[in-house]
Amino acid sequence: MANHILLFTLISIFQLGVISSHPIPNQDTSYMKFVHEASELQESEEYDYIIIGGGTAGCPLAATLSSKFSVLLLERGNDPNKYPSVLNEQGLLNAFVAEDDGQNPFQHFISEDGVENLRGRVLGGGSMINAGFYSRGHREFFETAGVDWDMELVEKAYEWVEETVVSKPSLSPWQAAFRSALLEGGVGHDNGFDLKHLVGTKTGGSIFDNKGNRHGAVELLNKGEPENFKVATQATVQRIIFTGLSASGVSYSDSKGKLHTAFIRKKGEIILSAGAIGSPQLLLLSGVGPKSQLKSLKLPVVLDQPHVGEFMSDNPRFTPTIVLPFQVVASSAQVVGTLDNNIHLQAFASPLPFFAPPSFSLLPPQSTSIVPSLAIFVGKFSDVYSEGSLRLNSSIDVKESPIVRFNYYSHPDDLARCVRGVRKVGDLLRTPTMEKIKTQDLEGNKRFQFLGLSLPENLLNDSAVEEYCQKTVTTYWHYHGGCLVGKVVDDNHKVIGIENLRVVDGSTFSVSPGTNPMATLMMLGRYVGLKVLQQRSS
Numbered sequence: 001m002a003n004h005i006l007l008f009t010l011i012s013i014f015q016l017g018v019i020s021s022h023p024i025p026n027q028d029t030s031y032m033k034f035v036h037e038a039s040e041l042q043e044s045e046e047y048d049y050i051i052i053g054g055g056t057a058g059c060p061l062a063a064t065l066s067s068k069f070s071v072l073l074l075e076r077g078n079d080p081n082k083y084p085s086v087l088n089e090q091g092l093l094n095a096f097v098a099e100d101d102g103q104n105p106f107q108h109f110i111s112e113d114g115v116e117n118l119r120g121r122v123l124g125g126g127s128m129i130n131a132g133f134y135s136r137g138h139r140e141f142f143e144t145a146g147v148d149w150d151m152e153l154v155e156k157a158y159e160w161v162e163e164t165v166v167s168k169p170s171l172s173p174w175q176a177a178f179r180s181a182l183l184e185g186g187v188g189h190d191n192g193f194d195l196k197h198l199v200g201t202k203t204g205g206s207i208f209d210n211k212g213n214r215h216g217a218v219e220l221l222n223k224g225e226p227e228n229f230k231v232a233t234q235a236t237v238q239r240i241i242f243t244g245l246s247a248s249g250v251s252y253s254d255s256k257g258k259l260h261t262a263f264i265r266k267k268g269e270i271i272l273s274a275g276a277i278g279s280p281q282l283l284l285l286s287g288v289g290p291k292s293q294l295k296s297l298k299l300p301v302v303l304d305q306p307h308v309g310e311f312m313s314d315n316p317r318f319t320p321t322i323v324l325p326f327q328v329v330a331s332s333a334q335v336v337g338t339l340d341n342n343i344h345l346q347a348f349a350s351p352l353p354f355f356a357p358p359s360f361s362l363l364p365p366q367s368t369s370i371v372p373s374l375a376i377f378v379g380k381f382s383d384v385y386s387e388g389s390l391r392l393n394s395s396i397d398v399k400e401s402p403i404v405r406f407n408y409y410s411h412p413d414d415l416a417r418c419v420r421g422v423r424k425v426g427d428l429l430r431t432p433t434m435e436k437i438k439t440q441d442l443e444g445n446k447r448f449q450f451l452g453l454s455l456p457e458n459l460l461n462d463s464a465v466e467e468y469c470q471k472t473v474t475t476y477w478h479y480h481g482g483c484l485v486g487k488v489v490d491d492n493h494k495v496i497g498i499e500n501l502r503v504v505d506g507s508t509f510s511v512s513p514g515t516n517p518m519a520t521l522m523m524l525g526r527y528v529g530l531k532v533l534q535q536r537s538s
């Protein structure tokens with residue numbers, strides 16, 4: 001109870017700060033002229049392209065296709081302007097404390113591993129609730145992702161995204177200190193500010209501008225052709241409609257529960273961009289998936305496709321958290337240290353342990369008049385070998401989360417990387433910069449005041465560090481897979497065995513690209529959009 005009150009006080013103080021420092025959201029909302037609530041749409045309509053999911057990849061994809069064709073973008077969530085807190089950096093906290101009311105942008109789910117996780121449910125998708133760190137994919141991703149990438153087009157697609165949503169952040173004091181610690185702790189080279197994926201220490205891009213305003217995927221909609229473009233919010237797609245083995249339309253419900261249909265014109269397509277949970281879920285609900293699973297749920301089998309929902313991975317995170325002896329301003333990640341191309345260290349500062357796993361809910365005793373600040377180190381890696389799967393829990397309700405399992409650290413190489421990452425955090429804590437965040441105890445000894453589990457005393461002891469990794473495992477929200485390239489879709493992102501249907505989002509990734517995936521997901525939407533335009537004109 002007492003903890004609840006403390007938590008509440010902290011949240012209030014934090015939000016007060018928000019209101020005074022960022023009174024007016026400053027986003028370009030010209031896309032609003034073609035956004036409609038689904039209930040305003042006809043019962044049945046026809047378009048060249050129907051995109052399911054107005055998220056990180058879906059928005060740039062739909063905007064690109066609208067330059068030449070009629071496009072309907074269907075998003076189950078609301079317009080983000082209805083939730084002003086998602087529109088600025090300080091409101092990031094909401095992603096971790098807001099309850100899931102079934103409608104707001106923060107959909108909770110818990111994987112079978114027992115790890116709490118989040119999905120975006122809002123126009124703009126995950127890019128409207130995430131931490132905003134923008135960094136391009138690593139070179140190996142483009143060499144091994146199963147797609148014959150046109151690298152010139154990739155470059156152009158990244159640039160198209162970046163001119164609208166990316167800023168160079170001005171480093172907060174905590175990010176500047178973390179940056180120094182990375183360099184002192186041997187995570188060289190100093191790469192300055194760069195959007196590219198680089199080994200060493202760099203400041204990355206941010207979708208938060210220097211006033212803290214968020215510029216998410218919704219703003220890429222502004223680049224669409226308004227004449228050709230309709231975006232429907234609160235449009236929950238229930239099923240893809242098939243004629244034989246061709247996708248021909250979708251059925252979706254509006255906020256009043258009324259069903260609508262939309263069909264594609266000749267040569268048109270349906271494109272799934274509902275994310276790594278939503279896309280495999282909708283394929284399964286529509287009858288494309290493992291026959292035994294579909295039959296046991298009494299779903300019609302359109303195509304027996306054993307790989308739908310397979311190869312689900314999440315990027316595990318470990319989060320040593322230290323109570324600071326002074327206050328710092330809250331800050332999301334602006335800096336990254338990358339070891340060996342693959343292990344990534346970032347850090348946050350926060351008045352709340354919102355980046356910590358749920359078992360950390362006890363704050364140390366503090367006077368409620370003091371807002372403690374926390375230094376939060378996070379580590380994760382991009383090439384995760386541990387895999388799990390996704391299956392339906394309900395054959396009827398698309399609003400119910402499917403059952404997902406990621407099997408964190410089931411592959412020994414993942415655990416070995418965690419061990420290396422934790423050891424590196426140990427190195428950072430021995431740097432002169434981090435000496436300053438030690439707290440003095442009553443005997444005058446200086447030490448780090450950990451919140452939750454302390455780093456193991458002996459970081460050279462493999463089993464102690466492995467145990468630390470296992471006990472503290474949580475998510476970096478970079479879950480991916482379920483509709484992999486080469487398994488469910490071909491190298492053009494077309495669903496194998498089905499006509500007129502593609503999947504374009506994080507469900508197609510076998511690894512999460514770069515240090516963080518958002519940049520590459522936005523690029524992917526633009527890239528596939530351009531490819532489709534090329535393919536139709538040739």
Ligand SMILES: Cc1cc2nc3c(=O)[nH]c(=O)nc-3n(C[C@H](O)[C@H](O)[C@H](O)COP(=O)(O)OP(=O)(O)OC[C@H]3O[C@@H](n4cnc5c(N)ncnc54)[C@H](O)[C@@H]3O)c2cc1C
Nearest residue numbers: 053055056057125126130131132133237275278506516518
């Ligand atoms: C808390 C958090 C912090 C993160 N921090 C970062 C970060 O700092 N940097 C970074 O690069 N990445 C970050 N990520 C990860 C990144 O945001 C996601 O990987 C990315 O947004 C996923 O994009 P997507 O296009 O695959 O799916 P989404 O963006 O999730 O898009 C899917 C869309 O489909 C909609 N949808 C789903 N089902 C249906 C349906 N049946 N009918 C209609 N619409 C539907 C959803 O509402 C959603 O809008 C973070 C994620 C979270 C959750």
Ligand SMILES: *[C@@H]1O[C@H](CO)[C@@H](O)[C@H](O)[C@H]1NC(C)=O
Nearest residue numbers: 110393394400401402403404
């Ligand atoms: C699956 O459905 C059952 C019955 O409705 C429910 O009790 C359970 O919590 C659901 N599982 C998940 C993972 O949502």
Ligand SMILES: *[C@@H]1O[C@H](CO)[C@@H](O)[C@H](O)[C@H]1NC(C)=O
Nearest residue numbers: 456458461462463464465467
């Ligand atoms: C290493 O850690 C394990 C697990 O915590 C412990 O049982 C073991 O005694 C430690 N070994 C050494 C040499 O400290």
